Amino acid sequence: MASNIVVIGLGYVGLPLAVALARHFPVIGFDIDDVRINQLKTAVDRTGEIEPSVLRDTSLKFTFNTKDIHGQDIYIVTVPTPVTNDNLPDLSILQKASETVGKALSKNAIVIYESTVYPGVTEDFCGPILEKISGLKSGQEFFLGYSPERINPGDKEHTVDKITKVVSGQTPEVTERLKYIYGSINNGNVFVAKNIKTAEAAKVIENAQRDINIAFVNEIATIVGKMNLSIYDVLAAAETKWNFLKFKPGLVGGHCIGVDPYYLAECSRQLGHEPEVILAGRRTNESMGGFLASAINKEIKNLGITNAPAKILVLGLTFKEDIPDLRNTKVLDLVQSLKAAGHTVDVHDAIANSDEAWAHLKIRLLPSLENVGNYNCIVGAVPHRSYLDLSIKHFQQLLLPKGLIADIKNMWREIKFPDGLQYWSL
Ligand SMILES: NC(=O)c1ccc[n+]([C@@H]2O[C@H](COP(=O)([O-])OP(=O)(O)OC[C@H]3O[C@@H](n4cnc5c(N)ncnc54)[C@H](O)[C@@H]3O)[C@@H](O)[C@H]2O)c1
Numbered sequence: 184m185a186s187n188i189v190v191i192g193l194g195y196v197g198l199p200l201a202v203a204l205a206r207h208f209p210v211i212g213f214d215i216d217d218v219r220i221n222q223l224k225t226a227v228d229r230t231g232e233i234e235p236s237v238l239r240d241t242s243l244k245f246t247f248n249t250k251d252i253h254g255q256d257i258y259i260v261t262v263p264t265p266v267t268n269d270n271l272p273d274l275s276i277l278q279k280a281s282e283t284v285g286k287a288l289s290k291n292a293i294v295i296y297e298s299t300v301y302p303g304v305t306e307d308f309c310g311p312i313l314e315k316i317s318g319l320k321s322g323q324e325f326f327l328g329y330s331p332e333r334i335n336p337g338d339k340e341h342t343v344d345k346i347t348k349v350v351s352g353q354t355p356e357v358t359e360r361l362k363y364i365y366g367s368i369n370n371g372n373v374f375v376a377k378n379i380k381t382a383e384a385a386k387v388i389e390n391a392q393r394d395i396n397i398a399f400v401n402e403i404a405t406i407v408g409k410m411n412l413s414i415y416d417v418l419a420a421a422e423t424k425w426n427f428l429k430f431k432p433g434l435v436g437g438h439c440i441g442v443d444p445y446y447l448a449e450c451s452r453q454l455g456h457e458p459e460v461i462l463a464g465r466r467t468n469e470s471m472g473g474f475l476a477s478a479i480n481k482e483i484k485n486l487g488i489t490n491a492p493a494k495i496l497v498l499g500l501t502f503k504e505d506i507p508d509l510r511n512t513k514v515l516d517l518v519q520s521l522k523a524a525g526h527t528v529d530v531h532d533a534i535a536n537s538d539e540a541w542a543h544l545k546i547r548l549l550p551s552l553e554n555v556g557n558y559n560c561i562v563g564a565v566p567h568r569s570y571l572d573l574s575i576k577h578f579q580q581l582l583l584p585k586g587l588i589a590d591i592k593n594m595w596r597e598i599k600f601p602d603g604l605q606y607w608s609l
Pocket residue numbers: 191192193194195196197213214215216219261262263264276279280283297298299300332333334335336438439
């Protein structure tokens with residue numbers, strides 16, 4: 184069975200997948216970003232997912248030239264599916280990628296979508312674009328498949344070769360082909376969904392479920408905080424029950440959990456059902472940056488940290504720990520709300536690229552934690568590994584006497600801070 188594969192979009196999802204597939208099949212990795220392609224050719228992955236040594240050894244071919252992807256057997260599309268400013272699904276990138284594939288398509292090719300979408304997008308949105316551009320008939324002259332991606336960037340345990348892959352094809356033969364291809368990279372750990380729409384629905388609800396669960400603990404954090412209880416103490420007790428779900432409060436950002444529920448919500452609306460739970464969860468999570476800023480602000484006032492506006496150091500800007508991804512980071516809301524309250528805010532991130540932070544978020548990152556200090560407050564916003572290792576000495580160097588450590592992620596809970604430093608967490 185000839186399986187020359189093209190992966191379209193080499194980001195957090197596409198690159199690890201293309202590298203894994205290239206261990207078993209001839210694979211071309213295509214991306215419109217020529218800078219990214221040239222970096223990958225020199226074994227540099229700015230997302231930090233793939234080691235340079237792996238990139239140097241891979242048989243994967245990198246290109247930004249559409250001429251190189253014509254007439255292949257399998258196209259796997261892994262491009263972004265963001266939302267608009269109004270939180271509606273923005274399928275424009277998926278549309279462009281489908282047009283590119285449509286131009287390259289030849290008879291009997293299979294086009295597999297991995298991007299997170301709502302049910303129907305593969306067959307009712309992408310299929311017609313491919314048909315129109317290629318002049319070929321969907322389901323007869325070319326075939327569709329869907330296989331949602333579940334990787335978790337920065338997570339070295341649940342990598343693409345170790346997690347169950349859900350697949351579904353337009354025909355039983357196409358499904359078998361998907362089983363064979365994905366099974367080659369993960370020892371056959373493949374689940375066949377009933378049909379493409381079921382596979383699409385499965386992915387989008389996985390992320391919506393996570394969002395709602397985090398929203399629940401965020402809401403509980405707000406409630407128990409009003410009673411001067413710590414959410415982490417409450418969770419530690421509740422988690423001793425065998426079926427209590429272990430979610431932690433926090434800022435939900437990034438490209439998936441904070442975005443995908445809006446895809447599900449819009450799909451629901453199109454079907455005439457106004458989604459309540461899904462959007463309530465989104466509202467709660469969207470409000471967390473402002474909520475945390477006002478809680479810290481209150482703490483600064485109550486503890487008498489300073490009479491003047493405070494000088495605050497925020498540690499961590501990325502949307503989650505140990506990855507450089509700044510997309511849709513909700514730390515930005517926290518920083519902006521603290522600034523709006525009149526405070527001076529410096530931001531440091533141990534991993535993020537400072538040019539990207541400036542270009543996309545208009546935040547100038549401190550180049551290092553050396554030679555800075557005299558802060559009234561340190562906010563632990565993202566638990567990057569290097570922040571977990573900060574010692575009392577580091578805090579003393581950075582903070583003024585009486586300074587406040589606001590530990591949103593509860594990462595310094597075990598440290599016994601000396602008298603003179605104050606500690607606050609949710
Ligand atoms: N990042 C995650 O944690 C994750 C996990 C599971 C699923 N997903 C889903 O996977 C999809 C991709 O996400 P990602 O995080 O890899 O995005 P990303 O932004 O990291 O990468 C996407 C890549 O696609 C490229 N691209 C954009 N338009 C293109 C086009 N027309 N042709 C070719 N390349 C194009 C971009 O240049 C970029 O390199 C999204 O639908 C996302 O929801 C992401």
